[in-house]
Amino acid sequence: xxxxxxxxxxxxxxxxxxxxxxxxxxxxxxxxxxxxxxxxxxxxxxxxxxxxxxxxxxxxxxxxxxxxxxxxxxxxxxxxxxxxxxxxxxxxxxxxxxxxxxxxxxxxxxxxxxxxxxxxxxxxxxxxxxxxxxxxxxxxxxxxxxxxxxxxxxxxxxxxxxxxxxxxx
Numbered sequence: 001x002x003x004x005x006x007x008x009x010x011x012x013x014x015x016x017x018x019x020x021x022x023x024x025x026x027x028x029x030x031x032x033x034x035x036x037x038x039x040x041x042x043x044x045x046x047x048x049x050x051x052x053x054x055x056x057x058x059x060x061x062x063x064x065x066x067x068x069x070x071x072x073x074x075x076x077x078x079x080x081x082x083x084x085x086x087x088x089x090x091x092x093x094x095x096x097x098x099x100x101x102x103x104x105x106x107x108x109x110x111x112x113x114x115x116x117x118x119x120x121x122x123x124x125x126x127x128x129x130x131x132x133x134x135x136x137x138x139x140x141x142x143x144x145x146x147x148x149x150x151x152x153x154x155x156x157x158x159x160x161x162x163x164x165x166x167x168x169x
Contacts, residue, residue: 017036017058017062018034018035018036018144018145019033019034019035019036019058019061019062019065019144019145020032020033020034020141020142020143020144020145021034021062021065021066021069021141022140022141022143022144022160023069023070023073024140024160025085027162028162029160030073031069031072031073032144033069033144034144034145056094056096056097056100059092059094059096059097060096060097060100060101060116060117060120061116062097063090063092063097063100063101063116063120063131064115064116064117064119064120066090067119067120067123067129070088070090070123070128070129071123071128073088074086074088074128086127086128086129087124087127087128087129087130088128088129088130089129089130089132090120090129090130090131090132091132091133091139091141092131092132092133092134093134093135093136097131098131098133100117100120101117101120101121101124101131102124102131138159139156140156140159140160142156143157143160
């Protein structure tokens, strides 16, 4: 999972954050999603969600969404009679999200973040998922959230599709 905080400046996007999630099983992609998210409601007269002002809040929100996706996949695997590895790895490259999911953050005053944090921690404590740091350069979910250079795009696509380059003989 990876969100990009207010990175899309297109008029229709209104600077909302882009979340990206990809789930793999033995290196094969089995689920992926990319969606714009709005998690803040500043005033009832605005009548629509808008971009959150905190990149950390966006990352934690995305971790909560990814945790829901992990649960969904575990239910599907169970119904199909397939083994689902537990704990599933919830890979993230944001230190704020890692601090919250590992319960090493001081209590915040952000209710919409605290509920997401609590949800991910419950799943962590029940050994359903485990938060794992992934280097930003190896975060394959970035392919869904960032405007990448051609080289970075090909590299991440290669990680997803298991494309290996072979040196010329």
